[in-house]
Amino acid sequence: MQYGLRRVVVVIGIGLSVSACVRKVTHAPPASNLPMNLASDDSRGGTSGSNPQGQTGHSGTGATTNQVPHSDTDQAPALVRNQSLPVPAELASAGFVDLSAIEPSISTEMRYAGSYNFMGRPAAGYGVARCLLKQKVAEALQEVARDLKKDAATHFLKVYDCYRPDRAVKDFAAWSVTSVPEDEGTQKEFYPRTPKSELFAKGYIADSSTHSSGCTVDLTIASGSMPIPAEIPVSKDCASGDRNRDNGLDMGTNFDCFDLASHFAPPTGVTLSIQQKQNRETLRKVMMAHGFEPFEKEWWHFYLKGCDGSQRLDVAIE
């Protein structure tokens, strides 16, 4: 517990100091945590409220799969899952499991544990990169993964965020009301058409999230491997055709693109290709077939119906 508290302070400290150098923040690329048969094939928010990555990092983050990050940390934790750690006791007693222990074929790329996210730094509470969820949610995702594999053997699920400590949700909210110009180094990549000051009001950032209950997951369908950008800002509009791409199927936008184009059915004026629509529909269909409820404003966000989303936990991910 002492360790956990100390890490939280350290992470917050990083947050305060990193804003001054965010223009060159780097992170570890996702690891090749792909199913063995795919490894050689060649990528806040979550605002729903009531419903609403072993390669070595080259950038100083230096973590690999199964490596326990150091506690001194002028370094960001890698985005790669860590399978060697037990689930924190308080979460285990609340019914949480590590998704990777339930279904290893699901790729994990925990964006808030690294710097490639809308804040340009790790979020509070993300001491290590791992996907923790309520057991029933993880088991439902296991079924989704199996169904997906039947239809497209080269496709697999990739999660971007799972259980989110409440302190991270609060971190997002606090970030949204600060006016540190350097933060805007992430703007084009994550909120190209919405002023930072409006992200909260427009629902892209909220003060509470069902992610904190372990009932909600952000994910996509992926194929092959492709590292996410090594540096931010990368200055690519997250909803544009030339946006930075990871190994996710083409959904029309990147994950956490706070934009109307991320709505499952975007309003008039936003055009999706037939393939992009089909990819979104494929994800939605297979998730809903196993009890997940979609969120209209974010194609990547799903809540497991029947899961108690009212319980919001604030245990750091260690």
Ligand SMILES: [Zn+2]
């Ligand atoms: Zn979400």
